[in-house]
Amino acid sequence: MSSSTSQYQEIEARSGKSGILNQPIAVWAIVFASIISFMGLGLVDPILPAIAEKLHASPSQVSLLFTSYNLVTGVAMLITGFVSSRLGTKWTLITGIFMIIIFAGLAGSSNAISSIVWFRGGWGLGNALFIATALSAIVGLSRSGTAKAIILYEAALGVGIAIGPLLGGELGSISWRGPFFGVSVLMALAFFFILFMMPNVPKPKKAIPISAPFKALAFPGLLTLGVTAFLYNFGMFTLMAYAPFVMHLDEHGLGYVFFGWGLLLAITSVFVAPKFQSWLGSVKSICIVLTLFAITLLVMGIGADTPKVVIIAVIVSGIFLGINNTLITTAVMESAPVERSVTSAAYSFVRFLGGAAAPYLAGKLAEWYNAKVPFYFGAAMVLIAVIFLFARRHHLAGIDAAESHH
Template sequence: MKSYSAGSDGLPRRGGFFDQPKAVWAVAFACVISFMGLGLVDPILPAIAEKLHASKSQVSLLFTSYNLVTGIAMLITGVVSSRIGVKWTLLSGILLIVLFSALGGAAGSIEGIVGYRGGWGLGNALFIATALSAIVGLSTSGTARAIILYEAALGLGISVGPLLGGELGSISWRGPFFGVSVLMAIAFISIVFLLPKTPKPKNRSSLADPFKALGYPALMTLAITALLYNYGFFTLLAYSPYVMELNEHGLGYVFFGWGMMLAITSVFVAPRLQRRFGSVRSICAMLILFAVDLLVMAAGTIQHSPKTVIIAVIAAGIFLGINNTLITTAVMQAAPVERSVASAAYSFVRFVGGAISPWLAGKLSEWYRAESPFYMGAFMVLIGVVVLIARRRHLSGIDAADAH
């Protein structure tokens, strides 16, 4: 996609991928640090279970409370940003993350950490929904490339986060929580000084806007698909650390490799697949491959082969990176509403999958067998494929846009 902006001579010039305003880079930098917070806690899940004498399902509630509050809070992000502006919404979200991540590190019980992670999720919702619309709105290189930049920041943050989390977690399980707090404080300062004051939207959003947006069949189809896909995504994040039989350092390196695959494919592979095969076909293919990958993790668990699970986790980053970019781009085209509203509506639905799967994965392993969570994850992802194919007619406009 080509985009043009006015040069100093008043003539239009092409906005390249790296030719972005400082404001875009400021938000992208904050995104990297924000998404580091997601992966920072992965290497310390077994350590938290051991130190606080908690079960897998109890520890998985760290993801459940975070995702549940994030999803619900997505409904108010448009209301907040339309009243106080993009910059102050971003800063408010970051400030909440700084506060609740520090409180999580100081907590003395699993219940306390779970509660503080919910507050962290509120800050995360305010930040990520606004960050995506801010990058797309401020970018000079067009929507598609702006989303790739956002996904690149996501991938970079997710890849570096576990590496840092493993190092800090080897000192203490509290280290990654305090690490997030410090990093987000740096992000807060960068936004304050690098992001100019942005005008408030002319029209104020209401709480009903995201629900109205879900009335568009294309957006609802993508949201349901993402809910089911996110189930598998967070099964991998929340449960796989328990079956890889690695310490904090080892888990950090595995998820670093996973995140690097996610970052590289989201930037360099997803756009090519989109141009050649279209969004819908490419998303279906990636979801099927991800489901197969989860089945490989199940097989590795049955065979007591941590190496198999490790390789499958890293490989999953390929499919997840491509799929993240494709679905996010499709969402921006799915409904004739403001990007922030579409993002909020979509994220509200998809984070439900991320809230259910971590807790249920832990319970399934306790109720049945160690490989059961991976089977359920693969099943849910495949249902997502069925939904996408069955409702494909609603997405014809997106494939037409890709072809154009």
């Protein structure tokens, strides 16, 4: 962030105008586009069983829609800083959105699961350019400091994830292709919103080298949070990619379940997470909510043969994931003394690798053993994340002090 931007934010804070809703139009443009972008993630949840049925694919094959998306997103994160420092924030966002429009439309036009998997990978490339740049842009342009800016970003994430399944369920009940075309149309709206409502943001004076994310991971605090997210993503994406197959609901029903999940995620990320952080501190709070999430996954495994148990557990898990997402993302932004776009890219690269492996592995574990095992495995990985974070908590000793200062 430039010194002039920092001085401007400092003046705003002193004048009492640094509330979370008092933001420049550029921030609201990015938040709007982020909501639509995150809707794209939840849109496909209600149609996973339908795709498996229509295209004669197994759950593990359908889960590759998440695997290709997350894998490409994670790897592409390594180049986002390199690209955005040369194209500029606005045109990097626009490029990412344009790619999502194209590849989501192509996925909806496909007739084979393999083609959709490849197009979801292209979608993931656009997603990487967008989300890494969006987070750093919101933090950099916000008038309210890092913590409140990230709450705004997480709120956009939660609202998008909540609304996405509802729309996906409605469109999916017409055709499994509907949600893919829906993403294209919605992202076209975001494209024009960013194009006309967001001013050009000056490029950084010094271009970011492609090696920057790797160097950032040398900071133990950032590496600790990245590995923690890598591990708990096994639980999160088991829930998102495999749980729909054991709930035995139609597209509408799955849409309502994941709407409830996303709604709780949005509410707790905005209103509950800051209270946890000020009460217990970031590390203790993350350890507690991830332990509760692991217990929820364990309950899902025990009740995998009882759809009502899985349905309730999925919705309740939104509480824990909402709190965790805000706390860990805020901590990441203060974990390394490098540009925020580089920090975000390095962290996202590590965590999305977990999101890439988890969906396919969950489907395979169910095929090899039974429907309970994916949830047990997810719970175990989340508990390992808690142990890992707690063991390395000394690397994050200054996080809460930095957040309080900002």
